[in-house]
Amino acid sequence: MSVKFLLAAASFSFATAFAPTTSIIQNHHNAHRLQKQSQFFMVQGQGDSYKTVFVAGGSKGVGRLVVDKLLEEGHKVVALVRSDEALSELSSLKDVTAIKGDAMEYKDVEGAMDGCDAAISTLGGGSGAGEDGKWVDYVGNNNVIEAAGILGVTRVVLVTSIGCGSSKEATPPSVYEVLKNVLIQKEKAENVLIKYYTNMNWTIIRPGGLVSDTPTGKAILTEDTMAIGSIRRGDVADLVVRTLSSKNTQKKILSAVDPSIQSSANPDGKSAEAFALA
Numbered sequence: 001m002s003v004k005f006l007l008a009a010a011s012f013s014f015a016t017a018f019a020p021t022t023s024i025i026q027n028h029h030n031a032h033r034l035q036k037q038s039q040f041f042m043v044q045g046q047g048d049s050y051k052t053v054f055v056a057g058g059s060k061g062v063g064r065l066v067v068d069k070l071l072e073e074g075h076k077v078v079a080l081v082r083s084d085e086a087l088s089e090l091s092s093l094k095d096v097t098a099i100k101g102d103a104m105e106y107k108d109v110e111g112a113m114d115g116c117d118a119a120i121s122t123l124g125g126g127s128g129a130g131e132d133g134k135w136v137d138y139v140g141n142n143n144v145i146e147a148a149g150i151l152g153v154t155r156v157v158l159v160t161s162i163g164c165g166s167s168k169e170a171t172p173p174s175v176y177e178v179l180k181n182v183l184i185q186k187e188k189a190e191n192v193l194i195k196y197y198t199n200m201n202w203t204i205i206r207p208g209g210l211v212s213d214t215p216t217g218k219a220i221l222t223e224d225t226m227a228i229g230s231i232r233r234g235d236v237a238d239l240v241v242r243t244l245s246s247k248n249t250q251k252k253i254l255s256a257v258d259p260s261i262q263s264s265a266n267p268d269g270k271s272a273e274a275f276a277l278a
């Protein structure tokens with residue numbers, strides 16, 4: 001396994017979350033929280049036009065490219081950022097509201113997301129656990145999911161990684177060993193959506209090994225949990241933003257790979273059946 005694949009695979013992105021459909025939803029921390037029913041109908045009526053999209057992880061990597069794509073598609077963006085540098089960089093973009101805060105702090109996430117119509121999380125990035133032993137890959141993503149549930153933000157896209165959950169077998173064992181700790185944290189975040197947010201309109205996207213370079217435009221999404229390979233960050237961003245407004249992606253868990261890139265993780269060039277976004 002090449003070091004490049006390992007490094008690439010060590011940084012991830014996150015996904016979307018979703019909104020409550022009944023007046024009471026199950027919340028894994030707070031068993032029964034009252035949801036705003038009126039918001040549900042309002043959001044559902046919006047169809048695919050999410051005017052303002054919350055982005056967690058938007059200051060770098062896939063998340064930063066997601067911000068650009070969203071702007072190209074005419075969305076407004078609210079980005080939660082931690083550094084002053086990212087704050088001023090993103091604030092300089094038209095139609096972006098950058099808010100300084102920490103994704104590890106629930107209140108920061110909820111405060112920034114309030115008023116948004118959809119949420120995308122690309123949190124993660126292989127920085128490992130903080131001094132408190134907490135990982136942004138779980139805690140940060142979980143905060144995004146929980147805030148979306150509480151605020152009635154019905155549409156959530158969570159970007160994780162191949163190797164999580166049902167895609168574990170796709171990952172060569174040597175790679176899985178190296179990435180295990182981070183994959184487990186991401187998988188925990190996925191499971192919050194899968195197990196507790198059954199009424200949400202969520203989509204989980206699991207990219208393969210992330211590489212920079214120019215997007216090829218040839219990457220695919222697939223329901224094939226054995227899919228493995230590399231993908232350019234720009235192509236992940238493109239697929240994430242297209243997924244956001246695609247009507248057949250509710251509760252889908254999709255791997256994202258680029259069959260046009262040779263990958264040491266997929267030496268035989270096995271191809272996966274592409275999932276067509278509607």
Ligand SMILES: *[C@@H]1O[C@H](CO)[C@@H](O)[C@H](O)[C@H]1NC(C)=O
Nearest residue numbers: 047048201244245246247250
């Ligand atoms: C889920 O989101 C997609 C993309 O915006 C949308 O087309 C679809 O109607 C939504 N599903 C529900 C049940 O709201």
